[in-house]
Amino acid sequence: MIDPDVIAKLVVGHGLILDTVRLEKGHMRLETAFTYPDGSQVDVFVADEGPLIPMRRLTDFGNTSAWLLDLQVKPWLSSKRKQLLEQALASLGVRQNGGALDLEIPGPEALMDGVVRLSQACIRMADLHYTRRSSLTPPMGETLEDIFNDSELVYESDPDFTGRFGKPVKVDYCVHGARKTSLVMAIATGNASVAHAKANEVLRVWYDLDMPERTEARVSIFDDSVDVYREEDLARLRDFSDLLPLSDRRGIRDLLAA
CATH class of the missing domain: 3.30.1460 (Yope Regulator; Chain: A,)
Structure with missing residues (x-):
């Protein structure tokens, strides 16, 4: 004993x-x-x-x-x-x-x-x-980075930001536009249950960064080439961020370049 x-x-x-x-x-x-x-x-x-x-x-x-x-x-x-x-x-x-x-x-x-x-x-x-992060690169990560590069946007991959209680919070991208900086989280999967889990993970990231001192815009981008997302998950993401489908390249470019 x-x-x-x-x-x-x-x-x-x-x-x-x-x-x-x-x-x-x-x-x-x-x-x-x-x-x-x-x-x-x-x-x-x-x-x-x-x-x-x-x-x-x-x-x-x-x-x-x-x-x-x-x-x-x-x-x-x-x-x-x-x-x-x-x-x-x-x-x-x-x-x-x-x-x-x-x-x-x-x-x-x-x-x-x-x-x-x-x-x-x-x-x-x-x-x-951290090895899970690499799953964001091809095809969705490459597509997003093509949009950033074609629009001549300055960005960083996998940066950390201080969230609630002083804890570090990692996002997929930090993109610098003409007048604002945007934090970007991406969701790409062909599986409905994984899509639900990833949506919850992104929501947790946005909640941890939802503080008055964090002035960056929050942007969620999902791969809409597959129909695996629950409407309630997308609605919750809209409450905490600007939500855009990956197919809307112009909308993504215009939002991040502003």
Whole structure:
């Protein structure tokens, strides 16, 4: 059985541990100073595996996998992502246990080293969400960039902006027009359920950036070559942004160039 007092003594004075909480099943949750790409904290757990079993296993209890699934990223379905993940975990001595990341430690004295290594593994795994961004390039990304270039618009790809609570928020493009700057999010998929999830993701981005100090225009562009979008999703996007179909090249150009 894990003694919370022992854990507290082991982590006292370490700036990388923000809080410790004993859970109902006896596990200890350690809130670390490490963060996922969206700014949320990485939690590491000391697993309580029975009264006669000493402290041996650190785990994330699948939180990192769940974080990726929220973004429609499944590392096990892509050989490239799977290889990247296996290499990262091996370098840190971390293994996959189903959807969880686990690390065995020799004893209590190795707790902090283990917390750092497991937290790094969580971040490396979460970084796989950046590989999802590349799916925006051909064909939709190329089409949008052709519009930007043909209109001689200055733009940046995948920039970060400060959103609510000071957290970084990534958008697909930042486009500079004659009098205003526009933030652009694109939705391209041929699957209705993925379209719904992506619309919700874009809506979350706009909500996080919906602050008085953020003066940029917000523009959502969807690939209308396929009929996979729910009208209620498009209506919500209209509430938070200018919504345009990809086929309206002139409308996109005129809006962003203004």
